[in-house]
Amino acid sequence: MRSSRASLLATSVFVCNLLFAxxxxxxxxxxxxxxxxxxxxxxxxxxxxxxxxxxxxxxxxxxxxxxxxxxxxxxxxxxxxxxxxxxxxxxxxxxxxxxxxxxxxxxxxxxxxxxxxxxxxxxxxxxxxxxxxxxxxxxxxxxxxxxxxxxxxxxxxxxxxxxxxxxxxxxxxxxxxxxxxxxxxxxxxxxxxxxxxxxxxxxxxxxxxxxxxxxxxxxxxxxxxxxxxxxxxxxxxxxxxxxxxxxxxxxxxxxxxxxxxxxxxxxxxxxxxxxxxxxxxxxxxxxxxxxxxxxxxxxxSLVVDFKKAIAELSTKQDAELGITTTATPQITFQTFPRCVDCHRKQADFWRKTPHFKALKSLVDKKQARNKDCLLCHSLGLGELNGFSDVNKIGALKPDPETPLTSPSSAPSLSLSPEQLSEALDKGAFKTLENAWAPVQCENCHGPSGNHPFGANAYSKKVEKAKCLSCHTPDRATEWYDKTSLQEKVFTEKLKRMTCPPGDPTEEP
Ligand code: HEC
Ligand code: HEC
Ligand code: HEC
Ligand code: HEC
The missing domain is CATH 3.60.21.10 (Metallo-dependent phosphatases)
Incomplete structure (x- = not known):
């Protein structure tokens, strides 16, 4: 008679064999x-x-x-x-x-x-x-x-x-x-x-x-x-x-x-x-x-190649076309340096918000030439007078009809993403700011031609839909419960982004 232990062993060997059979x-x-x-x-x-x-x-x-x-x-x-x-x-x-x-x-x-x-x-x-x-x-x-x-x-x-x-x-x-x-x-x-x-x-x-x-x-x-x-x-x-x-x-x-x-x-x-x-x-x-x-x-490694490929494509396309598209060439854009003198309080506020560094975020990710990203991270992309090239340090295209003073005369640079990122960290932004176009005033208030002159007045109130065109459920997950906007969260976010009141030309 075998011990029960031995028989157990025998059974499991048997089961294993069966499995192999x-x-x-x-x-x-x-x-x-x-x-x-x-x-x-x-x-x-x-x-x-x-x-x-x-x-x-x-x-x-x-x-x-x-x-x-x-x-x-x-x-x-x-x-x-x-x-x-x-x-x-x-x-x-x-x-x-x-x-x-x-x-x-x-x-x-x-x-x-x-x-x-x-x-x-x-x-x-x-x-x-x-x-x-x-x-x-x-x-x-x-x-x-x-x-x-x-x-x-x-x-x-x-x-x-x-x-x-x-x-x-x-x-x-x-x-x-x-x-x-x-x-x-x-x-x-x-x-x-x-x-x-x-x-x-x-x-x-x-x-x-x-x-x-x-x-x-x-x-x-x-x-x-x-x-x-x-x-x-x-x-x-x-x-x-x-x-x-x-x-x-x-x-x-x-x-x-x-x-x-x-x-x-x-x-x-x-x-x-x-x-x-x-x-x-x-x-x-x-x-x-x-x-x-x-x-x-x-x-x-493929992702690195991909980023290079679309950066090259973007450069080539812009050069071929001269402009990115001709969709609505009448729109003119004004960048923030044009606002600072009269709306200093609001400009200083905005400069401390994340919108101010929206382009820098893309530069750091080596995606500053990816048009898919730029749509939400810059101003006027694809428009004749809109943002075109990060390496021209965000120069808005000069508008042939109304010559702008500062943005169009901005210097153009030729820096690698690394150099650009470094330059920005060192404060290049301060000297080149008139040409740089991250998410800014006109993304929320405009565009509006040649304010403060002319008929197109900026709207002070910013429609919710404007915020949500960029803050979509997949990009701004914490704003949403699945796909429905959480109103309370939105109210809080809007508060954080609301420019302070203040009359034009008033000193901060
Ligand atoms: C030369 C001074 C001047 C400059 C430059 C200027 N503004 Fe104004 N802005 C005004 C004045 C004056 C008002 C108030 C009168 C009005 O509503 O048009 C105003 C009002 C506004 C308002 C509020 C509108 C409202 O309904 O109360 C917004 C928003 C605004 N400006 C944005 C901008 C932006 C963005 C720029 C830069 C692209 C800019 N402004 C440049 C003088 C200026
Ligand atoms: C043109 C697109 C665009 C528009 C319009 C826009 N945003 Fe943003 N927003 C961004 C981007 C891009 C970032 C991230 C910037 C970064 O850090 O690089 C951001 C960041 C933020 C943040 C910080 C991140 C967070 O969710 O807490 C808040 C808050 C915010 N936006 C609120 C608003 C509000 C409120 C409006 C409307 C009044 C608005 N935004 C309009 C693109 C936009
Ligand atoms: C539909 C609009 C949209 C598009 C397209 C988009 N983004 Fe964003 N991005 C946002 C918004 C909104 C935020 C802020 C999200 C938040 O904090 O809730 C953001 C935030 C970011 C941040 C975080 C910044 C930080 O440090 O807080 C990075 C990095 C970024 N985006 C990179 C990209 C890249 C790269 C692409 C293209 C592949 C891209 N984005 C395309 C809207 C967009
Ligand atoms: C993220 C969106 C956003 C950006 C970017 C932004 N603003 Fe505002 N701004 C607002 C909101 C929201 C209000 C408050 C609107 C209201 O009262 O309903 C406001 C209010 C204002 C007002 C009216 C202030 C008052 O007296 O009540 C001015 C002027 C203004 N912004 C100018 C600017 C300028 C100049 C810039 C760029 C340097 C800028 N804004 C960038 C969202 C933005």
Whole structure:
């Protein structure tokens, strides 16, 4: 008779052997959605989460524990661009940005994505060119070409396994929302009917069925209720923050907020167990995922190249056009030096607010030539007479009709971001201030032609909408409860930014 201990040992050896004889099937799913063209978080929030460089670190750490062959990476779409339409001024830059995102996705090893309507911001052909030569696929079963030529594959199979397990055969079906707008060359078919057609077919060949959805959370729920046989719906579009999977009629729904701030990680076994679902994690990409100083990962290096590329593009574009756009060339802008003499009290107040250093913040981030950032961090960007080039130390373009005295005669510099930053720290601002154009008087009160002369009077009252055009929910998170403005917080912020009363020409 063996001792009970020995028999226990024997049993566990037996169980282990059994496991090796018919190994379990398992994999790890990593999913994102609504990246919106964000390669690196803008830094508008304190301790910002996100960025593809940190995403890369997460992938590598997961591969180190689960095995590289076990990781399935999916994205729910709206990857490349911030919005469904792109302002003419930003088109070229947006294209370069999207190309860098595509390069980064090859580095992270994305397996598949479904297109979102924003991915067509620059049109169908730009989208198709973006996929060219890359390793990831875009899937969409219900988005087809009107001219019956092939567009994207409807689904794909992936075989994923760790060292110790048998391959898990995963079918991924792409579906998009019917009521969203798609390029005119494409036609969208009913999502539920399309799923009803494909799911039973895929079931025969796969251990596991994932719908990669750009429908939004509400429609995902309808899909789960109406179509049987789906294991998992990886969602997007509604930018829902689902801390744990939502179970509905046998399917589990997951979605990971937006902009790569959170990434969902789920161990997959077939069939999906309560244990897998219970261990689902939405991981916040905070500074814990930063590369060690001096040891940039491949995406950190890509971000450096990206910033250089758009700075060069911006210089080239401005030179080509002479101006950034001709949208409304009648507007004239006046910078703060023009106000100081008559409104000293207000000017001195403003100089102590964060708006005063809004351009310096971009210089420090090496993003002072990124037009996407400048829109909120400077004055009059894109207008004939507006801010154009940080290296001309923010000179507002001279207005050909009304020659301005100080701003247009400002010196122009040619400094690297480092030199510029240093110069500003040393007080260059004081001598060159007449040309520098951070967020200032006219962002709130103007623009208003040639005040104090002429008909266009400045408005003293600053409309709330003006503040909120820059202080959006994603840039000024603490102002909002999700997307609704917290009035109390706003009142307090407005108070902090309200110029003191005082008559013109009154001494402080
Ligand atoms: C839609 C408007 C908007 C855009 C576009 C924008 N920002 Fe901002 N940014 C803001 C606002 C508003 C704040 C202040 C946020 C707060 O503190 O709540 C801010 C703050 C910042 C700060 C923090 C400054 C500090 O030290 O406190 C940095 C850095 C910054 N932005 C960089 C960028 C970069 C880089 C980009 C482009 C990639 C960018 N921003 C694009 C509106 C914008
Ligand atoms: C030569 C003096 C002078 C200069 C320069 C000047 N202002 Fe004024 N400003 C005035 C006077 C006088 C008033 C009050 C009369 C009025 O409402 O027009 C005034 C009023 C204002 C008001 C309040 C309007 C109201 O309804 O009470 C704002 C805001 C303002 N100025 C902003 C500016 C800004 C911004 C600049 C710089 C671009 C500037 N001013 C330059 C003289 C000046
Ligand atoms: C043209 C865009 C723009 C407009 C308009 C604007 N801001 Fe800002 N605001 C910014 C930027 C950019 C920053 C960050 C500056 C930095 O630190 O680089 C900022 C910073 C702030 C901050 C400090 C950060 C915070 O959230 O506590 C406050 C407060 C603020 N703004 C309030 C206001 C109010 C109130 C208005 C309207 C009266 C307003 N802003 C209008 C762009 C804008
Ligand atoms: C962030 C937005 C913002 C910026 C930037 C800003 N102001 Fe103001 N300013 C306000 C607000 C808000 C008020 C108060 C409006 C009210 O009373 O409803 C105000 C009031 C004023 C007034 C009227 C003062 C009075 O007697 O009541 C003047 C003049 C003025 N600002 C001039 C300036 C000048 C000059 C600059 C640039 C140096 C400037 N402001 C920059 C938001 C701003």
């Amino acid at each position: 018919t190994p379990a099937r398992s994999a790890v799913l990593i999913h994102t959605n609504d990246i919106l063209g964000e390669l690196e978080p803008c830094g508008c929030r304190s301790n910002p989460k996100g960025g593809l460089a940190r995403h890369y670190t997460l992938i590598k750490r997961t591969e180190n524990t689960a095995g590289a062959g076990a990781v399935l990476q999916l994205d729910g779409g709206d990857l490349f661009f911030a919005s469904a339409t792109t302002a003419p001024m930003l088109v070229k830059q947006a294209k370069v940005q999207a190309e860098f995102i595509a390069k980064a996705l090859d580095l992270t090893g994305l397996d598949a994505a479904v297109p979102g309507e924003k991915d067509f911001s620059l049109g169908l052909s730009v989208f198709e060119n973006l996929l060219d030569g890359h390793k990831f696929k875009f899937l969409a079963a219900n988005l087809v070409r009107k001219n019956s030529k092939n567009f994207l594959e409807p689904y794909a199979f992936f075989s994923k396994k760790s060292e110790k397990t048998a391959p898990l055969r995963i079918a991924v079906l792409g579906l998009v929302g019917e009521e969203l707008s798609w390029p005119k060359e494409l036609q969208v078919l009913p999502a539920i009917k399309t799923a009803e057609k494909w799911v039973p077919e895929l079931r025969k060949k796969a251990d596991f069925i994932i719908v990669l959805s750009h429908l939004g959370f509400e429609k995902d729920q309808e899909l789960a209720k109406k179509v049987k046989g789906i294991d998992l719906i990886v969602g997007s579009h509604s930018q829902s923050f689902l801390q744990e999977p939502v179970k509905l009629s046998g399917a589990s729904l997951i979605q990971a907020s937006f902009k790569n701030q959170y990434v969902g990680v789920l161990s997959l076994t077939a069939p999906l167990s309560e244990n897998d679902l219970g261990n689902y994690k939405l991981i916040g990409l905070d500074s814990g995922f930063d590369s060690e100083p001096g040891k940039p990962n491949p995406i950190d």
